[in-house]
Amino acid sequence: MRKRQGILIISDGLGDRPNKELNGLTPLEKANTPNLDKLVAEGICGNVYPISAGIRVGTDVGHLEIFGYDSNEVYPGRGPLEAISAGIEIDDGDIAFRGNFGTIDENNIVIDRRAGRIRKDTDLLANSLNGMILEDGTEVLVKELTDHRVAVVLRGEGLGKEIICTDPGTACEGEKLVKPIAIDENDVKSNKTAKNLLEFTMKANKILKNHPVNIKRIADGEEAANIILTRGVGQKKYMPKITEKFGIKAVCIAGDKTVYGIANLAGMEKYAEDDFTANFDTNIGKKAKKAVEYINKGYDWVVVHVKATDLAGHDNLPLKKVEVIEKIDKMVGYILNNVDKSKCYISFTADHSTPCEARDHTGDGVPTIIWGEDVRKDDVKVAGEKYFMNGSLNNLTATDIFMLQMDFMGFTKKRGA
Structure with missing residues (x-):
């Protein structure tokens, strides 16, 4: 033909x-x-x-x-696709998320899901979080994507993907940051992932709000990219x-x-x-x-x-x-x-x-x-x-x-x- x-x-x-x-x-x-x-x-x-x-x-x-x-x-879920797009090699057992650099206030209310559609220096923000080790030894890989988007991967033993993530959703500014939980409270692996995601999110907030990039953004009258809002959880698939x-x-x-x-x-x-x-x-x-x-x-x-x-x-x-x-x-x-x-x-x-x-x-x-x-x-x-x-x-x-x-x-x- x-x-x-x-x-x-x-x-x-x-x-x-x-x-x-x-x-x-x-x-x-x-x-x-x-x-x-x-x-x-x-x-x-x-x-x-x-x-x-x-x-x-x-x-x-x-x-x-x-x-x-x-x-x-x-x-496989949006998270693994984003991680692969960012150049992160996904291993079996990794849990991956898509994320946004966003803005929250002191009460964890989401002010802007895209931090004013931040486009510059997101690599510096991601680098400040990449390689974080959580209390149970789980490693966190963080890599910037296009504009406000970012990929997050949890790498550790015994993780599950059936969780509710932190992003309240599109056009949901004014709502509170969602606390991650396992969909099934008896799912031990997913409970571990939810706990790890909460720990990462809070630690990331502390690092980001004091980051020089955000100090400058605030001085310039821009929204601080002081949180990573996660969604699209998933695992590797052929x-x-x-x-x-x-x-x-x-x-x-x-x-x-x-x-x-x-x-x-x-x-x-x-x-x-x-x-x-x-x-x-x-x-x-x-x-x-x-x-x-x-x-x-x-x-x-x-x-x-x-x-x-x-x-x-x-x-x-x-x-x-x-x-x-x-x-x-x-x-x-x-x-x-x-x-x-x-x-x-x-x-x-x-x-x-x-x-x-x-x-x-x-x-x-x-x-x-x-x-x-x-x-x-x-x-x-x-x-x-x-x-x-x-x-x-x-x-x-x-x-x-x-x-x-x-x-x-x-x-x-x-x-x-």
Whole structure:
């Protein structure tokens, strides 16, 4: 079967709901998107569910499904994925957490879950905690991730993962730091982990609030990153590489370390530059150029990730989300003008929906497009959630879209004779 190439553009958290500030339109419907409209008019589209209707997923599970995995089989918890993304080697028996540098007051009330979206010197904060030894001899590994994010690993004997962590949750500023406990009070191993996590959290708070980085932040009128809020507890789990399964050479272009980590586990190479960030200032135009360069180098599958749409959703910034989508549209335009339509497919999707008014992930379908010379066309002409209700990809899942891409490109195997 003939082989072709593919580019997948992931607009993190793109999906949205009708927004009052946008006169009842979603950010995608409001945005000026001539290039996405071209993909739609010349391709197939729909609102695709990451797993199934109404199931909310995190960035980690969303990307596992986008990369063709059944997350029920391979998902180890967000913590291990974050730790691997941070470069920590996970051992059997380790307990890993994803975390945020956050801000709490003297009464352990969470003031800001992201410490003002701190972006600088988080490596210095993490280093001050890395290698901490707890009372029972358990070691704590701490490594910074993108912006306010951080990975935490407990390494010791007899630890369990069935615990409630310390983070009160998205948009829960004003609530108290959660005291970690085992879900089952009779679970000895998980009780030990909960005790260790509480000890680490309190000791980290004492170290962080006196750290020179935070003293300077307070002097500059910024929130102190004086706590690590943990969630996503998990342990190591085997995950096969899709690059080996399908025999493809793939690369991920992104600015988010979590996405890189998942792509790396899937067998992809990664490409990063300093101005490829997981924020609004990421260099979207340069990402487009690198995608075309990798296609010209002969890579089979190039994944381009943009985080900023998700940030706008979490911060309830619909106009900002419109602005980001219009920048992504220009990226799509560059790619369209610089690839051979007879040899390369372009797909566009999201890992989940993050509606601005909800400020969190929802179980809505995500806008999805597949474009190429021989793709069957449907009758939709304009990009937007309400238009995609009439698309031919409706009610499919992220793994379905992955398999369609692999089949278009010629990397699937025929069943039967």
